Amino acid sequence: METVLRALADESRRTMLDTLAHGPATAGELAGMLPIARPGVSRHLRVLREAGLVEVRQDAQRRVYSLRPQPLAEVDDWLGRYRALWEQRLDALHTEIARGKREQRSAT
Amino acid sequence: METVLRALADESRRTMLDTLAHGPATAGELAGMLPIARPGVSRHLRVLREAGLVEVRQDAQRRVYSLRPQPLAEVDDWLGRYRALWEQRLDALHTEIARGKREQRSAT
DNA sequence: GTCTTATGTACCTTGACTGTTACGTAACTG
DNA sequence: CAGTTACGTAACAGTCAAGGTACATAAGAC
DSSP states (O other), X not given: OHHHHHXXXXXXXXXXXXXXXXXXXXXXXXXXXSSSOHHHHHHHHHHHHHTTSEEEEEETTEEXXXXXXXXXXXXXXXXXXXXXXXXXXXXXXXXXXXXXXOOOOOOO | OHHHHHHHTOHHHHHXXXXXXXXXXXXXXXXXXXXXOHHHHHHHHHHHHHTTSEEEEEETTEEEEEEOOHHHHHHHHHHHHHHHHHXXXXXXXXXXXXXXXXXXXXXX
């Protein structure tokens, strides 16, 4: 849980997960869609691996990464404890946050 | 979203949120249940405030913090894109990964 | 074997994060 | 008004994270 949330805190890593949600990809492919160099991507992948969010399969010289969504269920579980709270608020305020038009919240 | 996930990445801050889920609390009360000194708590509270996860009400010298769960809905929204994936896996594997029972997801 | 491709690791640098102590400030107390 | 209470901010130190360059390794291609 700790490692998972820590892993999710980085945008590059979330982008990789979003990509992998559409299907497996090699490290190189993932690197191609990010503004950072390959070694950086490798490190991100390691973080994701250690968080259990991806798994690797070796295919010749390539490493094919696939999503392993189970740890996200754990986060979802934690989040679930709050779900009733915001739903109640949403119900009360008729605000649409979790929908397509998330307005930017302007802090305090 | 970025700020929210970043805020959630720290355990102390999650503890504070968990506490606030039971009801409002003053900065001092929150500090009392954490192993860190007050100024540190103040900074954590600022992070939570900037992420829109808490709001403050002034009561004499005290600052009463309350949970503001809406930003969590945004995270839940993002997470929702993966929900089908892990459910499918869980269904296939009958595995208990999230170490509990996350059966109940109240009508999306 | 030698070369190329694909990817990870080592090492270094910079910047962000976390916690501490010291200090400033607003509000109640007497 | 002087003192206390409850917080926040400033300044500082130690740690961690993220990116880059250079290098190592493993597996095909020739």
